[in-house]
Amino acid sequence: MIYAFVHKYRFQFRVEKLCAVMGVSRSGYYKWKNHKPSKQEKRRKKLIQQIRYHFYAFKRRYGSNKIAAKLREDGWVVSTKTVARLMKAMGLRSCTVKKYKATTNSKHNMPVYKNILNRNFNVAAPNKVWVTDITYISTAQGWVYLASVMDLFSRKIVGWSLGERMTKELVLEAFDKACERQKPQPGLIHHSDRGSQYASEDYRERLVEHQMIGSMSRKGNCYDNACIEAFHSVIKKELVYQTKFKSRKQAYDAIYEYIEFDYNRIRIHSSIGYMTPHLCEKRYYEQHQVA
Known part of the structure; x- marks a missing residue:
């Protein structure tokens, strides 16, 4: 952002000169400098901090769905879509690599069991x-x-x-x-x-x-x-x-x-x-x- 650049180098060069070089007004810079963030802006800033915290806390392994779930656990009211949008803007992507599958040797003459499980992956209790x-x-x-x-x-x-x-x-x-x-x-x-x-x-x-x-x-x-x-x-x-x-x-x-x-x-x-x-x-x- 131009005003942020001016602010960063304000002690090395005159603000008036910096604004002229960057093509912005001095009054615009001071208006930006003295701006007080709204409640919505403060919330967004804090949300971004929390997203970044959860992303790096679990070694860049969480995507927007899991980070949104962790935020809700912390008390935030936020949609997965909003988290995904903010993560994209911050350049945060969970580490994903193409699946690499290994198979065991099923070419044998030993007896095998029937498929009792039959893809019934929802189980009611542990150790069933x-x-x-x-x-x-x-x-x-x-x-x-x-x-x-x-x-x-x-x-x-x-x-x-x-x-x-x-x-x-x-x-x-x-x-x-x-x-x-x-x-x-x-x-x-x-x-x-x-x-x-x-x-x-x-x-x-x-x-x-x-x-x-x-x-x-x-x-x-x-x-x-x-x-x-x-x-x-x-x-x-x-x-x-x-x-x-x-x-x-x-x-x-x-x-x-x-x-x-x-x-x-x-x-x-x-x-x-x-x-x-x-x-x-x-x-x-x-x-x-x-x-």
Whole structure:
């Protein structure tokens, strides 16, 4: 803005000279200088500050929908459209990168489960339906593989493991961690794709041991396991593609922090009413007085 430029250099050059060079009147400059912002202007300025705060507080990962939700949580009455417009004016864009999808090996002769879940992604309580999948991540030392287990009720990652090979041991470790952490009751539906790791005898025996109901996606249908694949897409967009991992250990440390803190405890999710997975689960137990 011209007047702001004049104001910035007013001690180095005479205001009259600056105004003449910039083609504005001196009276116009003083009118701008002495202007008192209206309530609407003050509100807009404060709103911009709060948008910027939430944008950088969560590492540039929130778009207008989530920032608008956080503002409403703070007591602001503001539309998503207004937030989107202000973010565009400020040049704030959430970090988004093209989805990178990995698939497990489903070309095997091992038995598979029917699709019991059948895309019923709305679950009434914790530890009723888990979904699981594997993806892979590049480091300077080579690939690392991430196996994740999600509780569909809260979208919480209840178990995960990282390893150098995409083996049944990798997925069993993630499964065991989830069971140890959540202690699910019999009857839980466990859904995965048809990958050989999940169809293995050891994995099927683990489901029987915990009295779980096995469910698998239809052949070649990624939408049947969309929620866990969406999580792997999110961790790629918000962490992996923003970082060049020099070692597998660096990747492990970053993924640990992202899953256990950023994703489970800080990041809000539109699918669960703009709550965090941790808060969603906690509120359920408080409301139902379950220990």
